[in-house]
Amino acid sequence: MFNEVTLSLFDGFVVTVKIFALTLLFALPIGLIMSFGSMSKFKPLKYTVKTIVWIIRGTPLMLQLIAIFYVPGFVGKWAGKLGIENFFIDWLADWTVPDRFLAVMIAFVINYSCYFSEIYRGGIESMPRGQYEAGAVLGMTKTQVFFKVILMQVIKKIVPPMSNEIITLVKDTSLARVIAVYEIIWAAQKFAKSDGLIWPIFYTAVYYLIFCGALTLLFGYIEKKLDYYKT
Amino acid sequence: MPILEVIDMYKSFGNTSVLKGISFSVEKGEVVSVIGSSGNGKTTLLRCLTFLERPERGIIKVEGETIFDALSQKKLTEKEIRKNRLRFGLVFQNFNLFPQYTALENVTLAMQLLSKDGLKKFNGNISEIACGYLERVGLGDKISYYPFQLSGGQQQRVAIARALALNPDILFFDEPTSALDPLLTNEVLATLKGLARENMTMIIVTHEMKFAKEVSDKVIFMHEGRIVESGSPKQIFENPENVKTQEFLSGFIDKD
Numbered sequence: 001m002f003n004e005v006t007l008s009l010f011d012g013f014v015v016t017v018k019i020f021a022l023t024l025l026f027a028l029p030i031g032l033i034m035s036f037g038s039m040s041k042f043k044p045l046k047y048t049v050k051t052i053v054w055i056i057r058g059t060p061l062m063l064q065l066i067a068i069f070y071v072p073g074f075v076g077k078w079a080g081k082l083g084i085e086n087f088f089i090d091w092l093a094d095w096t097v098p099d100r101f102l103a104v105m106i107a108f109v110i111n112y113s114c115y116f117s118e119i120y121r122g123g124i125e126s127m128p129r130g131q132y133e134a135g136a137v138l139g140m141t142k143t144q145v146f147f148k149v150i151l152m153q154v155i156k157k158i159v160p161p162m163s164n165e166i167i168t169l170v171k172d173t174s175l176a177r178v179i180a181v182y183e184i185i186w187a188a189q190k191f192a193k194s195d196g197l198i199w200p201i202f203y204t205a206v207y208y209l210i211f212c213g214a215l216t217l218l219f220g221y222i223e224k225k226l227d228y229y230k231t
Numbered sequence: 232m233p234i235l236e237v238i239d240m241y242k243s244f245g246n247t248s249v250l251k252g253i254s255f256s257v258e259k260g261e262v263v264s265v266i267g268s269s270g271n272g273k274t275t276l277l278r279c280l281t282f283l284e285r286p287e288r289g290i291i292k293v294e295g296e297t298i299f300d301a302l303s304q305k306k307l308t309e310k311e312i313r314k315n316r317l318r319f320g321l322v323f324q325n326f327n328l329f330p331q332y333t334a335l336e337n338v339t340l341a342m343q344l345l346s347k348d349g350l351k352k353f354n355g356n357i358s359e360i361a362c363g364y365l366e367r368v369g370l371g372d373k374i375s376y377y378p379f380q381l382s383g384g385q386q387q388r389v390a391i392a393r394a395l396a397l398n399p400d401i402l403f404f405d406e407p408t409s410a411l412d413p414l415l416t417n418e419v420l421a422t423l424k425g426l427a428r429e430n431m432t433m434i435i436v437t438h439e440m441k442f443a444k445e446v447s448d449k450v451i452f453m454h455e456g457r458i459v460e461s462g463s464p465k466q467i468f469e470n471p472e473n474v475k476t477q478e479f480l481s482g483f484i485d486k487d
Contacts, residue, residue, distance in 0.1 A: 134327035137281050138341035138397065139317045139350060141309060148340060152331045230379040231330045 005191060005200045012187030013207045019173045019183065023108040024166065030109065031116025038121055049117070056114040062175050064111055069103040069179040104176045108169075115165055123158040124150070156226045163219035167212050184208075232295050234259040234432055235401055240289030240301075242272075242279055249275045250286065251456035257401065257449075260430040264443035264464075267453035268479060273436045274324075276453070277403045280434075281321045282312055293318050293400060313350060320394030324406040326386045328378040334389045335361055335374040338396050351397065364392040368422050384415030388422055395426075402426070404435040440483045444468050452476045 037049035056064065076093030079085075127150050135145035174185045184207055188200040233256035242250040249272045257263050265273050278284040280291065282299075291299040298315045299307075307315070328337050338361035345351040353360055365374050368388040378386050387407055394402055404423070408416040420442050426433065427446050437443055443450055443464065450467040452460045452475070460473040471477045 128327075130323060130325060130327035131329065133283055134323065134329070135341075136283065137316060137319075137321040138393070139313045139345050140341055141313065144344055148344070149329050156331075229331050229377045 001197075005188075005197075005203060008190070009184055009187050009200065009204060009207060012182060012184035012204075013211075015176075015181070015183040016170075016173045016207075017211070019104060019108060019176055019181075020170055022105055023112050023169060026105075026109045027112035027116055030113040032120050034113055034117035035120035035124065038117060039124065053114045053117060056111055057118075061107065061111050061172060062178055065104065065107045065175055065178055068107045068110075069100065100179055100181045103179060104181050108172070112165070112169060116162070119158050119161045119165065120154070122161070123154040126157060127153060153231065156231075159219060159223050159226065163215070163222075166219075167215055170212050170215065171208060233257055233292075234261075234294055235434075236290075236292040236295075237280070238290040238292070240276070240279060240286050240291075242275055242284060242286040242289075249456050250279065250289075253289070253453075253456075253458060255451060255458060255461065257432060257434065259432055261432055261448045262427045262446055263434045263449045263451060264447040265434060265436045265451045265453060266438070266440070266443060266479070271453045272456040273453050274405050277321065277405050277434070277436060280403060281319055282316055283321075310350075317345070317350065317397060318400045320397060320399035320402045322387070322390050322394050322402065322404045322407050324409050326378075326383070326390045326410070328386055328389055328393075330378050333375050333377055334365060334370060334381070334392075337378070337389055338364060338393045341393070342396055345397070361392070361396055364396045365389070367395070367425075368392045382415060383411045384418040387411065387415075387419050391419075391422060391426075395431075401432045401434065404433065404437070406436050406438065408437070408439060440468070440480070452479065454479070 034049055034053070037045050038053065040046045040049075072092045073094075076089050076091070079089045080093055131149055131153070132145055135149045136142075140148070173183060176183050177186045177189075180186070184204050185201070188204050191197040191200040235257040237256070238254050240250050240253040241248065253272075253276060255263075265276070267273055275284060279286045279289070286301050288301045289299075290297055290301070298318065329340065332340060335358065339357050342351070342353060342357045342361065346353055346357065362371065362374060365371055368391050370385060370388055370392070373381060373385060373389075376385075378389070381389065387410075391402075391407075407423070408419050411419060416439070420439065423433070423435065423442075424446055435443070435447075445464075447464050449461060450464050451458050452467060452471075452473070454475045460467060460471060460476045467476065468480065471480055
């Protein structure tokens with residue numbers, strides 16, 4: 001039985017890792033772009049981004065998952081009732097059936113992009129003005145100053161808050177279960193329903209702990225690597 | 232012909248006018264000290280000359296050629312601003328070295344980028360040239376040190392080498408020793424004296440009166456955004472004509 005549970009949980013864990021990796025893949029760059037938006041001198045852009053960040057950070061991720069999963073379907077059916085029909089509306093109306101995993105990914109990417117954008121913003125805004133000016137008087141362009149002088153220092157600064165957020169993401173993946181996406185918690189609950197076994201649910205902690213432990217070691221290593229200089 | 236000519240420069244921040252019609256000129260090889268109490272526009276003047284601030288009015292000429300005219304309708308492109316900037320070097324009060332790079336990399340970074348972009352040509356290997364400048368400021372044995380491993384005086388000397396390496400026509404210093412203790416101050420002032428002997432054209436904003444008196448060819452006294460008096464060090468320090476200059480300098484004489 002133990003082996004059967006271990007293997008079954010591992011299947012769920014693969015999905016957990018998939019949600020984790022795909023979220024990082026998209027949210028890390030999108031977050032950086034959003035941080036530029038929130039620091040933009042163009043006010044409409046700045047306040048649009050700030051509003052999005054406020055809404056996403058101000059509501060639970062679980063609620064966002066539910067919204068992304070159900071709302072398009074509602075909109076599709078409602079539009080259908082009004083007699084509007086086209087490919088997009090049909091796709092929306094059918095949304096709930098095939099795209100559970102896509103809904104999870106959209107919600108996670110939006111949510112984490114917002115959190116990451118704030119981390120980037122904090123890092124970039126903490127850079128002393130003198131660094132930009134020193135680059136400028138040496139004849140460097142703004143882009144050169146950003147990539148050759150600023151970025152490296154920002155990365156060093158944001159590794160600790162980033163690693164914190166990324167470790168939170170590992171555990172947040174369990175929220176996918178809310179819209180019935182099969183992941184490790186769901187895999188464990190199956191045993192409670194079919195065999196009356198509770199321990200597989202607690203057993204999932206081992207997977208989470210090993211994963212987070214590995215990440216902690218990785219971030220510790222990166223911090224150490226970046227420790228060759230001080231500001 | 233003067234190497235630098237500044238004509239009628241005005242700059243304000245909001246309602247505070249900081250520069251109220253600054254005009255002066257500098258000859259090639261001259262060392263000009265700018266003195267005056269803090270908050271009288273000395274730093275702003277250097278920042279306007281290096282295009283870190285944009286004056287509302289004023290003309291900057293280098294060797295007779297107008298490189299900036301605030302009232303001109305023609306917008307300067309980023310490349311033109313870069314080119315103009317390269318005529319001048321600026322050394323900051325708080326060094327502003329790049330902490331993630333070694334002393335050598337601090338000097339070579341801009342050299343490499345400028346040579347790649349075709350804005351500057353260097354005869355020979357960039358690293359070797361940079362080493363030469365670091366040796367010239369007495370840091371030949373510190374090229375692979377990171378800024379945090381160097382003393383303030385050494386950091387400032389790396390910053391001087393970094394500015395020199397781009398071969399500017401004129402080097403500006405914004406209170407280069409204000410962040411240093413007396414011992415380190417002397418170390419940096421010695422470097423500046425060395426540059427003066429090599430006929431580097433320099434404008435130095437400073438509170439080191441003894442140094443200004445010793446090294447400068449010309450001294451400018453600024454008060455409330457204006458140049459109220461300028462002349463030879465002898466004239467300014469021994470026979471100041473303006474009341475404000477006398478008041479300012481009396482504070483220093485008392486200390487000696």
